[in-house]
Amino acid sequence: MIHSRIFIVLLAFFLFTSCSKSSESQNNDQNTFAKGADISWLPQMEAAGYKFYNDAREEEDCFKILKDHGINSIRLRTFVNPSDHPQSGHCSKDETVEMAVRAKQWGMRVMIDFHYSDSWADPGKQRKPAAWEGHDFPTLLSDLYDYTFDVMTALKIAGITPEWVQIGNEIPGGMIYPEGSTDNWVQLVQLINKGYDAVKTVSPNSKVILHVDQGNNRERFRWWFDAATEHGAKYDVIGMSYYPFWLEGKPDYTLSIDDLSANLKDMATRYGKEVMVVETGGEDTKVQNTYDMLKEVIRRVKAVPDEKGLGVFYWEPQGARSWSRYPLSAWGDDGRPTKALEAFLEN
Template sequence: MLAVAMLLTLGLGGPWSGAEKAEAAPAFAKGADISWVPGMEAQGYTWKDKNGNTRDIIDILKNDYQINSVRIRVFVNPSNDYGNGYMNKDRAATLAQRAKNAGMSIMLTLHYSDSWADPGKQTKPAAWQSYTFQQLMDAVWNHTRDVMYAMQAKGVTPDWVQIGNETNNGMLWEDGKASVNMKNYAWLVNTGNNAVKSVSSGTKTIVHLANGYDNALFVWNIGGLIANGATFDIIGMSLYPTASDWSTKVNQTITNANDMISRYGKQVMITEIGLDYNQATAAKSFVTDIKTKIRNIAGGNGLGVFYWEPQASPGYNGGYNKGAWQSNGRPTIALDGFIN
């Protein structure tokens, strides 16, 4: 299987190249990560709109806030209870089908872990712990294709797939830790990219880092990937400011985005944002500002903005407080920033 991955790296194609094509992505994605929705529904949560009417959350996001895209994370073998929103490929595909049926575009976030992958932890799946690096690349290849085929079985071809999540220091530690072996990290990104393209040549791949305002991080990480031959389409960024610094952080992120575009020829997408639910006025201003500035990047190279789990109620799932709904089931004004 590795040989196939490397052939694709060299652009020689493979027996699956171009098998399916993603549907046309929106010119500008206004998105929400909704991975907790099925678990919340299983726990009995419901959502009200701004008028107090209980409605389907996807309907509210689309029709009240002009959300046209959703982001869904996928773990390899999550052991945690489904009620808490730990999505395997089949649960993720069912949610993706539901969003597609509502007319939305789909982004997948492949964590390549059994639980959360982020700047502080990139833990290999338990089943992959003893693998050689070649076996690890084969596992990334096979898992990525399995997820893509699970989506296609539900009639979904994702528009975008993140190869890892917030891989500030690489992924699948220690083998793919960027500060230890940037080449390994690049090869893992290549393997994920090529696996996606082998199933859907039109799906765009994303490398996603946290702290979108941190230009030095992005130059080191993205530059290191490219110097080591990594192939991917889009640079993704997270941004979680405070009510007092969001304007500064947005401007720094836009400066960084423009640098990434000019330096590496990559388009940019803000794949995670959030701000405390009890700072809703600041959150609305933040959303409005970053949406407008990303959309106005020259050449159409700013592709979209995604709010992370806006439907989360205050304190949900261990204390997440950056959603956009209140404990009374009604939304804050934060998502009004998406409305044109």
């Protein structure tokens, strides 16, 4: 009997210690600055036969190369019913889950980016999925909730708990046009909150991000998040895009980086939210400049008071121009990462 009691006490102590260590490890992981990459093109690149090479010119898994360059988090976009187009298609629920599982296997954290479209959604276009066309607004609310719930559930079944989830991608003008346009904030916020509720129902600890472009533009962000707050939008994190390349009259990052820094701090203070740069990138032909820019963006996000700056994500660093025709990757024609990606190692 005494031996049995001793065994029970030791077992309880072991279980308590193990749970404490697991909880501590999870908390430490969540407190670690996110050095991220959106690599949603990767499955298409691999299927097309694209080969990735490490710094030693050896063929290697892209995940391994990214991890060796400091990347600890992966962002994945999701389209509702995508085509098979290599650049603007794919990213279905099943592909997203498969990629999330791979990221977890490499010990990386996961961000899910809901576009709520069959293809790209961004400031220039927010087309609703074809299957949702003709639906009245109450049905659209159900469409969005059910789709979000379905993807989040599929991730959960696969053992994935996304640390962050975006409700919409670059939505300064809203999403799911025309019903979710900023011309009708009441409806837009209802859509946002349906997405928020679906995420939290499946994964209460996932942080919900609302994402606006032009991270250096404080007036744009104040207008947007003032209106979102006024109408009761639910979210946890303010996400920003920052691409000096696309800024009219300011392609040199040194002309806008101070504005980005000021906006990061203003958003964290004004709304009491955590902030992230969820998309950034620079020209693949100006490697040193992109490297310098990325180092500075990371430094500025880390400098947000009270550790409210959560991380920086490079958009498609592996999306080499030779395959994608995209000019802002961090990959060379030789199939290897450029020096730009080393900025994640040095921070």
